[in-house]
Amino acid sequence: MQIAYIGSDSTQQYPAEVVGSKAANVARMAALGLPVPPAFVLPISLCSAVVNGDAAALESVRRGLTDGIKFLEKATRKTFGDRSRPVLVSVRSGAARSMPGMLDTVLDVGCTAAAIRGLVRMTGNPTFAADCRCRFLESYGGTLLAIDRAAFNEKRNALLAAERLTSRRNFDCEALERLARQYEQTSRMKARCWAITRLTNLSQQRTRFTALG
């Protein structure tokens, strides 16, 4: 159950049954010499093994994530969660056959509170940086913490009304930073409740809080 590397110097192709159709097609593009962002894939077989409680598979996931992030850091010359040159990761799920709308995505993973400063340094755009943080918290909270998306929509709509705006695209940097702080409270509160009532695995809790930054 090796992880698959795509882009950068890797031109290896992988069957859709192993890495999912999305990743297989991106790997094919990379092999053709087309520019694709670097990526790594945890094979589909790991998913069912983890769901079945295979301890070795869980360890493979941990090792795969560590190695995969190292690959991305080397390819982009950036560092995960760094406060000067952070690399952000879009986490996609895939299957051998297309399953439209059924597979989750978590955007801007690595966009910790510290990494926002790095994004500002890289882009000179504080609004973009704060928007990345909001999008990360929305997708992380909705997908991994099972927070009802309505909770985020409610806070966003309240801020839109307070600022007399009609679209989130019109939020300035300061408003987005406020929205992110409100999201953090939502996510953290939910994570705490989750930890108290359902989680018994300390390392899982630590992972969740670390990701929130």
Added chain:
Amino acid sequence: MIETRSEIVGADRNLERLVTEIENAIDELEQAAFLASLVPLEVPPELLEPLADLSAAGVVATEAAAAGAAAAGEIPAGHHADTEDALAAVGRLIEVEHKADAAERRMTARIMTGEYTIKSALPVLELARALERSTDRLATFGHLLHEHVLADLAA
């Protein structure tokens, strides 16, 4: 940074000057936005070219100021890369200001030597000048940031 003005006034003279200069740049950009609303829809291509350069200069300078301020804020932690990034941003601010100067002079020369009505030329020229002044302000911010960085390093 503007939001914290009340906290730093009187507390740090250099920071206060940095904030003042950013506020001045914002004033110039607001004036530019107002003048842009008065520019006729049909601007001659030979005037659009320097105007596009000035607009790009305003964007690049604003981004460099934000990036430089973010890097400078990390310098007390003692990482060399933070100082390098802050000073690189200062360099970009000064370089952009020179480019904006050249574009504004190009605009002035074209208007003075061309056949334009006052109604069509004046808003374009005033817009160009406001954009150029914003890059001046941001370059001044860059010089102050340079002083701030050196002071931090000497501390």
